[in-house]
Amino acid sequence: LEQNGNPRLRFKLVFLGEQSVGKTSLVTRFMYDSFDNTCQATIGIDFLSKSIDLEGRTVHLQIWDTAGQERFRSIIPNYIRDSKVAVVVYDVTNSTSFQQTSRWIEQVRSERGADVIIMLAGNKTDLVDRRQVSTAEGEQKAKDLNVTFIETSGKAGYNVKQLFQQVASALLGME
Ligand code: GDP
Numbered sequence: 146l147e148q149n150g151n152p153r154l155r156f157k158l159v160f161l162g163e164q165s166v167g168k169t170s171l172v173t174r175f176m177y178d179s180f181d182n183t184c185q186a187t188i189g190i191d192f193l194s195k196s197i198d199l200e201g202r203t204v205h206l207q208i209w210d211t212a213g214q215e216r217f218r219s220i221i222p223n224y225i226r227d228s229k230v231a232v233v234v235y236d237v238t239n240s241t242s243f244q245q246t247s248r249w250i251e252q253v254r255s256e257r258g259a260d261v262i263i264m265l266a267g268n269k270t271d272l273v274d275r276r277q278v279s280t281a282e283g284e285q286k287a288k289d290l291n292v293t294f295i296e297t298s299g300k301a302g303y304n305v306k307q308l309f310q311q312v313a314s315a316l317l318g319m320e
Pocket residue numbers: 163164165166167168169170171181182183184185186187213268269270271272297298299300301
């Protein structure tokens with residue numbers, strides 16, 4: 146129990162999306178408020194945990210940061226099956242990564258049905274001149290697939306805290 150007598154809220158969250166869209170950078174920004182310009186591909190799955198205080202409650206998140214390499218794809222469904230939240234990330238400067246989000250979202254739905262919170266996150270908004278996917282396109286897709294939409298920049302720290310707060314708020318709403 147928490148100090149206020151409420152049950153402990155502990156949830157698993159999985160980050161999904163194509164390689165290099167910025168999944169690890171979003172997690173790193175949220176965890177440590179830092180950013181690394183060098184590309185260090187995640188090997189397999191990384192696990193981190195952090196708590197968010199919201200509306201007088203503490204939400205404990207266990208975060209799985211997955212890697213896009215083909216040889217690890219087969220283990221990803223296990224993490225999806227286990228997670229109450231899926232954050233599907235694309236890179237706003239890479240339209241292929243945006244198209245692929247449909248496949249990731251379908252995979253989450255096929256594993257979890259309706260019992261999941263899905264966030265669609267368009268990352269790298271700081272790269273204004275290289276944008277290939279507009280905010281309106283992201284919003285439309287999120288609407289069509291009935292998921293929550295947000296745009297972020299792990300580099301600039303834009304909307305990263307908000308992303309996790311929206312997750313925590315949705316989780317509290319389900320209690
Ligand atoms: P992952 O494969 O999805 O985990 O992607 P990474 O987090 O490893 O990021 C891939 C590359 O994109 C790295 O070189 C990052 O520095 C860069 N990157 C990640 N997020 C952003 C962002 O918001 N803006 C910019 N400009 N670069 C980013």
